[in-house]
Amino acid sequence: MNYKLICGHPLKERVKINNKFAGEILATVTRSGTAESLHLGHLIVLNADGSTYLSKGSPELPIFPRSAVKSLQASAMLKAGLTVSDEELAIICSSHSGNQSHINLVIKMLEKRDIPVSALKNSVDKPLGEKEKIAWGKKSASQLAQNCSGKHTGMLITCKQNGWDMATYLDINHPLQIAIKNEIEELAGEKVSEVSIDGCGAPLFAISLIGLARAISNLVKSKDELYQQIVSACTKYPELVAGDGRLTTRMMQAVPGLFMKEGAEGVQVCALRDGRVIAIKIIDGSWRPVAPIIMEIFSRWGVEMPEESVKIYGGGSVIGEVIANI
Numbered sequence: 001m002n003y004k005l006i007c008g009h010p011l012k013e014r015v016k017i018n019n020k021f022a023g024e025i026l027a028t029v030t031r032s033g034t035a036e037s038l039h040l041g042h043l044i045v046l047n048a049d050g051s052t053y054l055s056k057g058s059p060e061l062p063i064f065p066r067s068a069v070k071s072l073q074a075s076a077m078l079k080a081g082l083t084v085s086d087e088e089l090a091i092i093c094s095s096h097s098g099n100q101s102h103i104n105l106v107i108k109m110l111e112k113r114d115i116p117v118s119a120l121k122n123s124v125d126k127p128l129g130e131k132e133k134i135a136w137g138k139k140s141a142s143q144l145a146q147n148c149s150g151k152h153t154g155m156l157i158t159c160k161q162n163g164w165d166m167a168t169y170l171d172i173n174h175p176l177q178i179a180i181k182n183e184i185e186e187l188a189g190e191k192v193s194e195v196s197i198d199g200c201g202a203p204l205f206a207i208s209l210i211g212l213a214r215a216i217s218n219l220v221k222s223k224d225e226l227y228q229q230i231v232s233a234c235t236k237y238p239e240l241v242a243g244d245g246r247l248t249t250r251m252m253q254a255v256p257g258l259f260m261k262e263g264a265e266g267v268q269v270c271a272l273r274d275g276r277v278i279a280i281k282i283i284d285g286s287w288r289p290v291a292p293i294i295m296e297i298f299s300r301w302g303v304e305m306p307e308e309s310v311k312i313y314g315g316g317s318v319i320g321e322v323i324a325n326i
Contacts, residue, residue, distance in 0.1 A: 220277070
């Protein structure tokens with residue numbers, strides 16, 4: 001076997017060396033008072049001044065932050081001269097559910113700049129949202145429905161505005177991707193440790209969970225108009241950042257000023273206006289324990305949020321729940 005973790009050790013060797021990658025227990029799933037399942041992972045919570053409020057597992061290890069860094073990719077585009085409306089910026093930062101309004105906005109963005117849909121190079125997929133996927137039915141997967149189509153549209157617009165080659169915008173050595181890598185490193189305060197390819201086909205840069213938390217904290221509390229534009233767009237249009245019924249949208253609608261973004265494989269980051277930030281990586285890739293963890297931390301901070309507990313059912317009755325172990 002030649003599998004490799006992003007920390008650079010072969011998987012079998014890495015497991016023998018230590019168990020840091022597995023993290024600590026962050027949540028317990030109970031059924032009738034008995035622990036049925038455990039969610040392990042890494043957690044870092046920062047105070048507004050950047051000091052550590054809470055740390056679990058090994059948040060210093062590199063992870064692939066997946067879509068949790070779309071705001072950082074967008075900030076690199078803005079620095080490169082991207083000019084868009086707040087709605088357009090929100091969909092660029094999104095992992096949208098793929099409802100018709102999301103798709104229509106992406107199409108409108110492309111048409112407005114005379115960019116053909118065929119220029120998109122993200123992977124094809126059916127909508128991410130459950131309701132949207134059901135409504136999509138048996139239609140073929142498409143690049144427009146895929147949840148990263150907004151980000152890829154932003155990348156194409158940035159390339160066109162700069163005269164950069166649009167056919168190769170996903171190449172790691174393309175000026176756009178170099179700018180994105182530099183922006184992530186600047187805001188995270190650390191170097192990218194590994195480069196891979198995200199599910200949508202874009203370059204994916206590994207940083208530590210601490211670096212991710214630091215980057216988002218720097219973003220939300222910055223006085224720079226460019227960063228303020230990103231935060232304002234996402235908090236103004238949370239239904240574009242995720243979609244109806246999804247945790248990210250529900251939370252941003254309910255908690256004033258909350259900036260929140262999920263990433264595949266159990267990554268979640270959320271930040272308050274003052275720069276306090278929570279960054280989570282669940283090792284099994286599940287989002288199930290995320291809301292209970294955030295609820296517990298917000299409770300300690302005295303931040304009001306909607307009831308987002310995760311109940312466990314036996315028949316039609318609640319007989320357990322997911323409990324944060326932090």
